[in-house]
Amino acid sequence: MSRIVGIDLGTTNSLVAYVDEKTGLPRVIPDQEGRVLLPSVVSFTTEGVVVGEAAKRLLVRRPATTVYSVKRLMGRGYEDVKEELCYLPFKVAPCDGIVKIQIGDREVTPPEVSAIVLRSLKERAEAHFREPIEKAVITVPAYFNDSQRQATKDAGRIAGLDVVRIVNEPTAASLAYGLHRLKEGVIAVYDLGGGTFDISILRVKDGVFEVLATNGNTHLGGDDFDRAIVVWLLDDILSEHGVYLGRDTEAMQELRLAAEAAKVRLSAEDRTTLTIPFEEFTYRRAITRAELEGLIEKLVDATLGPCRMAIADAGVAPSDIDEVVLVGGSTRVPLLRRRVQELFAKTPHSQLNPDEVVALGAAVQAHILAGGITSMLLLDVTPLSLGIETLGGIVSVLIPRNTTIPTSAREMFTTSVDGQTIVDLHVVQGERELAKDCRSLARFELSGIDPMPAGMPKIEVTFLIDANGILQAQAKELRTGKATAIEVKPTYGLSETEVERMVEESFAYAEADVEARLLIETRNEADTVITHVERALRQGGELVPVEEREAIREALEELRRARAGDDRGRIRDTTAALNRATEHLADVMMDAALKAALGSKRAAEIMESD
Amino acid sequence: MDHFQVFGLPRRLAIDTVELQRKFYELSRLHHPDFHQAASPEEQARTLEASARLNTAYRALRDPIARVEYLVRLEEGRDTKEGATVKPKAPPELLEEMFEIQEALAEAKVGGLDEAGRAALVAPRDRLMVRLEQENARLVGPLTQGWDAAAPAERQRVLAAMKEALATRAYLGTVIDDLNDALGESLEGYVTHRRH
Known part of the structure; x- marks a missing residue:
C-alpha cells in the first residue's frame, strides 16, 4: 500500500507527520527552513497565492485579501458565523447555504482555502520523501458535524489528496500518547485549539482505544481569548488616546497579533507590556496575568459544561478517570489548567508537545490503515444524535450521540397520498427535540416508487x-425489492460538480511555476522590511547621525529597485543588506523605548507612594 | 442475525459485561474497516456492515435496561430501530400525585418560582426519582431473572410485566425532565433520561 501521511489541519497552524518505519515512532515533517508549524493563513496577492509564514506576514499589510482561521467557516452557513464576521478583516458572504470569501472580484469557498494549506503540506511531504504523496488521514475536531467533516474531505480532494480517513483530534492525540506509554485505564482528553474545543473520554484496554463519549464546542478556542483582549484594548486606546480603532482593519490585525503574543507571554510571566507602533502614536500597555484571567474566565468556564456532559454520557464518575491529557496550544494557559485540575481532581499532563500531538496521532492512524500497526485499534463515536424530522417538526432519533462508529439504523417510510412516487426526508443532527433547533444535514428525495395506494409502499432506508x-444512506422498496434512488441535497456543502470543478482548477494552480511563487514570497518579505524601515525612519530617524540615516535611505532605495525586477537572489541579498544597515537604528530605538517605559514606571511609583 | 447471535449468546438477559466487552474488542479486531483497507470494495462493504452491526449489538446489550428494551422489541418482531419503543404510561397508583404535579408545574409557569413553589417541585421530583430507581431495579433484578428462568409458556407474562415496567419508567423520566426544566436544572435530566 502506498504511503499515507497524517495531517492536522488546524485553525491557527497545520502540520504533517508520518511514522518512521525503522523506529515505529511518528515524526513531524519540517519545511526547508526547519519549521514544523505551517500557519493556516492564505494570502491572495495580485501576483499569486501565498501560504504559511509568508502569508502570515501579510496579515497586517493586506488584511482584506489574507485569510486566516478559515476552519471556523468550514461546513457552516452564513447564519452560523455572522456574529463573528465583524472580527474578520476579509469579506464573507452567504452563497447557496455555505459562505464564500470575497477576494477582490473573485470568490473562494472555505474548502478551497483549506486545500491551499493542505497542498502546501503535501508538497512539504513530497519534498521530504522525494515521491508523490496521494493519501492522507486528516484530523477534525471530535465535535465537528457531518457538514464540517464533509467540507474537510472536500478540501483534501481539491488539494489532490485521497482522504482515507477523517480522525477526531482528541482521539488522534490519545493514539500518540498510547504509543509512547501504553497505560490501561480511562483517560480524558481535553483539547482546546485556536478555534475549537473538544473533550473525549476513552477507555484504553488491550490495545483498543474505545471512545466512551465526546462533547465540545466547534466555536470556542484561543481566537476567542484574543478577541476578548482586543475588545479590552480598543476600550483602553479610546480612553488613552481618544481614537476608536475598531473599524481600521490594519490596526485591528496589529492589535490581534499583539494580543495573541501577550497572551502567550502571560502563560510564563506574571506581567508583560504590549507595544504597538501606530502611525500617529505608539500604544503601550502593561497587562498582568490576573487581568488576562479576568478577560477570559467566562470562556474557560464555558468548556466545563461539555466536560461534565461527556463524563455523564461516558457513564463514569470523575474519580474513575485515571489520566487527564491536555492537547492544543491554548491549554498552556495557567487558568485553564487550574480549572481542569479542579474539575477532574487530578493534575492534567501534557508530556507530548500540545501543538504536535494531534499530527503525530494522525500519523499513527495512517500507519494503522496502511497495515503497519495491528496491535492498536481506535473505536470512535459519532458526537451528535442523528435523526429525521417527523410530523409537527419533531425529531425522531435514529442514531443516538456517542454511538460507536461505524453504525447503522434502518427505518421504514411510506407514502401518504395514493399514487405518490416521491418521498422527502429531512435528516438532522443535534440534541434538541425540534428539527428547527437541530442542525439540518440534508434533504433526501426517495424517487421511483411504483404508484400504489397510500401507505402501501414499504421503503426501508438504511x-x-x-x-x-x-453519513451514507441507501433505500429499498420492500414489496418490489427495488432499490429506490436517493438524491441527497446537503444543506451546508458543496455539490459534487462544484468539487470536481475546484479539483480541476487546483491542478492548474499546482502546475504554476514554483519559482514564480518563491519570487512572490521573496517580494513579500522585502515589502515587510521596507514598511518597517520606513516607519522606523519616521519615528526614530532623529536618534542616529545624518550619515547613518543616509546610508539606510540608500539601502532602502536599492531594495526598492531590486524589488521592481524579478531577480529573486538580488531581492533576497538587498533585503539582507537593508536589515544590516538598520541594526544599529533598531538598537537605539529599543533603548529609547526601554528608557521611556522605565521612566513612566518610575512616575507611576512616585504617584503610588504619594 | 439478532444482537444476541452477533455475540454467539442465547436470548437470555443475564450477561457477564466484562466478558461481553472482551468479545466486543475481539470481534472489532476482526471486522473493523481499519484492518481491511486493502480489500476489494465488496469485501470493504461487507466489513463495514459487519462492524456497524457489531457496534449496534454491543450498545444494545452492554446496558442491562437497554438490553430489556431490545429483548421486548425482538420478541415483538420490531428490531429495526434503537431507543425507546414503549409509550410512556402513568402507573395507576401515581395518578393522583401526577395531577398535583401538573398543577404545581402550571403554577410555576404562570407565577414564576418562589421558595415554596420550588419546594413544591423538588419534593415530588425526588420522590419520582426514587420510584424510577425502583423500576430500574425491578427490571434488572427480578424481571431479568424471571425471563431467564421462565418456561416457554410463561414468557408472555414476563414480557408483559417488562413492558409495563418500561412504560412506567419512560413516563417517570418525562415527568422528571419536566420538573427539572421548570427548576432550571435540566442539564442532568437531559443526559440521563431524554436520550436513553
Whole structure:
C-alpha cells in the first residue's frame, strides 16, 4: 500500500507527520527552513497565492485579501458565523447555504482555502520523501458535524489528496500518547485549539482505544481569548488616546497579533507590556496575568459544561478517570489548567508537545490503515444524535450521540397520498427535540416508487455513519425489492460538480511555476522590511547621525529597485543588506523605548507612594 | 442475525459485561474497516456492515435496561430501530400525585418560582426519582431473572410485566425532565433520561 501521511489541519497552524518505519515512532515533517508549524493563513496577492509564514506576514499589510482561521467557516452557513464576521478583516458572504470569501472580484469557498494549506503540506511531504504523496488521514475536531467533516474531505480532494480517513483530534492525540506509554485505564482528553474545543473520554484496554463519549464546542478556542483582549484594548486606546480603532482593519490585525503574543507571554510571566507602533502614536500597555484571567474566565468556564456532559454520557464518575491529557496550544494557559485540575481532581499532563500531538496521532492512524500497526485499534463515536424530522417538526432519533462508529439504523417510510412516487426526508443532527433547533444535514428525495395506494409502499432506508463520522444512506422498496434512488441535497456543502470543478482548477494552480511563487514570497518579505524601515525612519530617524540615516535611505532605495525586477537572489541579498544597515537604528530605538517605559514606571511609583 | 447471535449468546438477559466487552474488542479486531483497507470494495462493504452491526449489538446489550428494551422489541418482531419503543404510561397508583404535579408545574409557569413553589417541585421530583430507581431495579433484578428462568409458556407474562415496567419508567423520566426544566436544572435530566 502506498504511503499515507497524517495531517492536522488546524485553525491557527497545520502540520504533517508520518511514522518512521525503522523506529515505529511518528515524526513531524519540517519545511526547508526547519519549521514544523505551517500557519493556516492564505494570502491572495495580485501576483499569486501565498501560504504559511509568508502569508502570515501579510496579515497586517493586506488584511482584506489574507485569510486566516478559515476552519471556523468550514461546513457552516452564513447564519452560523455572522456574529463573528465583524472580527474578520476579509469579506464573507452567504452563497447557496455555505459562505464564500470575497477576494477582490473573485470568490473562494472555505474548502478551497483549506486545500491551499493542505497542498502546501503535501508538497512539504513530497519534498521530504522525494515521491508523490496521494493519501492522507486528516484530523477534525471530535465535535465537528457531518457538514464540517464533509467540507474537510472536500478540501483534501481539491488539494489532490485521497482522504482515507477523517480522525477526531482528541482521539488522534490519545493514539500518540498510547504509543509512547501504553497505560490501561480511562483517560480524558481535553483539547482546546485556536478555534475549537473538544473533550473525549476513552477507555484504553488491550490495545483498543474505545471512545466512551465526546462533547465540545466547534466555536470556542484561543481566537476567542484574543478577541476578548482586543475588545479590552480598543476600550483602553479610546480612553488613552481618544481614537476608536475598531473599524481600521490594519490596526485591528496589529492589535490581534499583539494580543495573541501577550497572551502567550502571560502563560510564563506574571506581567508583560504590549507595544504597538501606530502611525500617529505608539500604544503601550502593561497587562498582568490576573487581568488576562479576568478577560477570559467566562470562556474557560464555558468548556466545563461539555466536560461534565461527556463524563455523564461516558457513564463514569470523575474519580474513575485515571489520566487527564491536555492537547492544543491554548491549554498552556495557567487558568485553564487550574480549572481542569479542579474539575477532574487530578493534575492534567501534557508530556507530548500540545501543538504536535494531534499530527503525530494522525500519523499513527495512517500507519494503522496502511497495515503497519495491528496491535492498536481506535473505536470512535459519532458526537451528535442523528435523526429525521417527523410530523409537527419533531425529531425522531435514529442514531443516538456517542454511538460507536461505524453504525447503522434502518427505518421504514411510506407514502401518504395514493399514487405518490416521491418521498422527502429531512435528516438532522443535534440534541434538541425540534428539527428547527437541530442542525439540518440534508434533504433526501426517495424517487421511483411504483404508484400504489397510500401507505402501501414499504421503503426501508438504511442510514450508515462510516468510520469517518460521515453519513451514507441507501433505500429499498420492500414489496418490489427495488432499490429506490436517493438524491441527497446537503444543506451546508458543496455539490459534487462544484468539487470536481475546484479539483480541476487546483491542478492548474499546482502546475504554476514554483519559482514564480518563491519570487512572490521573496517580494513579500522585502515589502515587510521596507514598511518597517520606513516607519522606523519616521519615528526614530532623529536618534542616529545624518550619515547613518543616509546610508539606510540608500539601502532602502536599492531594495526598492531590486524589488521592481524579478531577480529573486538580488531581492533576497538587498533585503539582507537593508536589515544590516538598520541594526544599529533598531538598537537605539529599543533603548529609547526601554528608557521611556522605565521612566513612566518610575512616575507611576512616585504617584503610588504619594 | 439478532444482537444476541452477533455475540454467539442465547436470548437470555443475564450477561457477564466484562466478558461481553472482551468479545466486543475481539470481534472489532476482526471486522473493523481499519484492518481491511486493502480489500476489494465488496469485501470493504461487507466489513463495514459487519462492524456497524457489531457496534449496534454491543450498545444494545452492554446496558442491562437497554438490553430489556431490545429483548421486548425482538420478541415483538420490531428490531429495526434503537431507543425507546414503549409509550410512556402513568402507573395507576401515581395518578393522583401526577395531577398535583401538573398543577404545581402550571403554577410555576404562570407565577414564576418562589421558595415554596420550588419546594413544591423538588419534593415530588425526588420522590419520582426514587420510584424510577425502583423500576430500574425491578427490571434488572427480578424481571431479568424471571425471563431467564421462565418456561416457554410463561414468557408472555414476563414480557408483559417488562413492558409495563418500561412504560412506567419512560413516563417517570418525562415527568422528571419536566420538573427539572421548570427548576432550571435540566442539564442532568437531559443526559440521563431524554436520550436513553
